[in-house]
Amino acid sequence: MDANRDARRLEEALPLGVLSERLGGEVVAPSDDAYDEARRVWNGMINEYPAALAYCESADDVRAAVGFAREHGLETTVRSGGHGVSGASVVSGGLVVDCSRMEWVRVDPEERIARVGPGATWRTLDSAAQSFGLATPGGVYADTGVAGLTLGGGTGYLSPKHGFTADNLREIDVVTGRGERATANAERNADLFCAARGGGTPGVVTAFEFDLHPLDHDVPYFESWLPVTVADGALREYRRYQRDAPDESCVFPYFATVPASPEFPSDRHGDLALCVAGVYAGDPDVGRREFETFRDRPDAFAESFEAMAYTDLQSMMDGDFPAGRRYYWKSVPLSRFDDDAIGDLRRAASAAPSDLSTIVVWPMHGAVGRMDESTTPLVGRDADVVVNVEAAWDDPTATTENVEWVRDTCRRFRDGPSVPGTLPNFAGGSESDADDVYAANAERLRAVREEHDPDGLFAYERV
Numbered sequence: 001m002d003a004n005r006d007a008r009r010l011e012e013a014l015p016l017g018v019l020s021e022r023l024g025g026e027v028v029a030p031s032d033d034a035y036d037e038a039r040r041v042w043n044g045m046i047n048e049y050p051a052a053l054a055y056c057e058s059a060d061d062v063r064a065a066v067g068f069a070r071e072h073g074l075e076t077t078v079r080s081g082g083h084g085v086s087g088a089s090v091v092s093g094g095l096v097v098d099c100s101r102m103e104w105v106r107v108d109p110e111e112r113i114a115r116v117g118p119g120a121t122w123r124t125l126d127s128a129a130q131s132f133g134l135a136t137p138g139g140v141y142a143d144t145g146v147a148g149l150t151l152g153g154g155t156g157y158l159s160p161k162h163g164f165t166a167d168n169l170r171e172i173d174v175v176t177g178r179g180e181r182a183t184a185n186a187e188r189n190a191d192l193f194c195a196a197r198g199g200g201t202p203g204v205v206t207a208f209e210f211d212l213h214p215l216d217h218d219v220p221y222f223e224s225w226l227p228v229t230v231a232d233g234a235l236r237e238y239r240r241y242q243r244d245a246p247d248e249s250c251v252f253p254y255f256a257t258v259p260a261s262p263e264f265p266s267d268r269h270g271d272l273a274l275c276v277a278g279v280y281a282g283d284p285d286v287g288r289r290e291f292e293t294f295r296d297r298p299d300a301f302a303e304s305f306e307a308m309a310y311t312d313l314q315s316m317m318d319g320d321f322p323a324g325r326r327y328y329w330k331s332v333p334l335s336r337f338d339d340d341a342i343g344d345l346r347r348a349a350s351a352a353p354s355d356l357s358t359i360v361v362w363p364m365h366g367a368v369g370r371m372d373e374s375t376t377p378l379v380g381r382d383a384d385v386v387v388n389v390e391a392a393w394d395d396p397t398a399t400t401e402n403v404e405w406v407r408d409t410c411r412r413f414r415d416g417p418s419v420p421g422t423l424p425n426f427a428g429g430s431e432s433d434a435d436d437v438y439a440a441n442a443e444r445l446r447a448v449r450e451e452h453d454p455d456g457l458f459a460y461e462r463v
């Protein structure tokens with residue numbers, strides 16, 4: 001309530017009419033009917049009251065909004081897809097530069113390049129690239145923003161073959177915290193470019209440019225659902241498989257509660273289970289043979305094997321993570337996926353306070369590990385696997401126990417063989433700072449921030 005009152009006071013004190021006049025887009029203020037909807041993000045746990053939201057429609061709009069924030073000393077956050085799990089794209093008393101209306105994608109099929117507006121989601125980029133039989137590694141949920149996902153590294157089904165999303169970034173256009181427009185790539189503003197490949201940016205990105213790769217066939221996908229009683233053995237088999245897994249293969253086991261849907265036997269509904277799932281990003285026939293090893297397990301109570309269009313694969317989880325639910329996610333890269341880690345995984349999954357929560361084991365082999373470490377601030381490339389602990393719950397009174405479950409679980413993994421730092425897109429809430437996420441690379445990122453945002457306009461960011 002106080003934050004709401006403060007936001008209204010700020011509205012009265014600020015000349016928001018001036019901002020409206022400078023903007024081709026729209027300004028939403030606390031007294032507007034649209035405000036309550038506008039200040040919300042995907043994660044229902046986030047409840048911030050910004051002084052204003054500037055809906056930008058162009059790079060000029062972004063520059064005007066950043067200029068206004070500088071004139072009035074407003075803490076500034078950037079929102080694009082609005083799916084940031086930590087909720088850092090909105091802050092009470094600050095200005096939200098909202099890029100969601102800058103949703104455009106231009107594909108050059110000859111050069112295999114996509115230029116992408118910051119408001120684009122993976123749904124828009126994937127379908128534009130796929131119309132030319134091309135793709136770049138993205139996240140696994142079509143509604144997430146290309147912007148936030150790329151600036152936080154980005155892992156997806158194509159990562160073993162083509163690296164993190166940020167590894168495929170060629171260039172950005174940005175309005176820096178100084179209010180200046182800049183283009184950054186490997187040659188120009190190389191410090192800014194390197195930071196943007198997973199370490200965020202001290203400003204607002206107004207365009208991204210990505211490398212695209214051929215993907216002009218259906219993609220095999222399988223799921224094999226196993227009772228939790230056989231999970232340890234299945235995860236040990238997975239570990240063996242991963243030792244020689246080809247780059248095309250992305251197999252990711254996860255613990256989840258069996259949904260009450262007809263694909264599953266009714267006596268399993270509501271049970272905790274291990275689902276071993278996988279995608280093959282190469283020749284579909286080779287993929288079918290590759291995944292034979294996971295097929296027809298006598299202990300599986302549900303299985304599916306099919307080849308589908310990449311855009312269908314990318315939309316497969318639509319609806320699984322509804323907006324407005326409460327979420328808290330954190331991850332730990334493990335340097336050794338040993339038997340202790342396997343036991344800890346099963347015990348943590350069994351202790352989850354909410355049956356909407358999952359724990360996912362994400363593979364880290366292939367191109368991710370081959371990338372030159374100095375070209376991005378991301379850590380964990382040498383990890384065996386990354387464990388993502390993903391709490392989801394509806395009851396607002398259950399927040400503490402769910403957040404604590406994630407933190408305790410990650411602490412336990414940290415006590416075992418783990419790599420310092422973590423995947424920025426799964427780094428928990430505002431309590432984890434740059435050192436927790438980027439480890440030895442945090443200092444380098446701070447220097448970039450000081451250079452391009454000396455007044456700390458974007459100080460709410462983790463770095």
Ligand SMILES: Cc1cc2nc3c(=O)[nH]c(=O)nc-3n(C[C@H](O)[C@H](O)[C@H](O)COP(=O)(O)OP(=O)(O)OC[C@H]3O[C@@H](n4cnc5c(N)ncnc54)[C@H](O)[C@@H]3O)c2cc1C
Binds near residue numbers: 089321
């Ligand atoms: C259902 C779901 C599934 C997910 N799956 C994956 C996955 O498979 N792989 C993966 O890597 N991540 C995944 N994520 C995490 C996701 O990548 C991050 O939450 C990401 O921040 C979302 O980006 P956004 O643009 O939607 O978010 P926003 O909330 O709009 O932005 C998040 C942050 O990104 C920065 N940012 C956004 N836009 C700009 C811009 N134009 N300029 C400068 N900074 C900007 C800001 O720091 C902002 O706080 C998933 C998230 C969800 C909710």
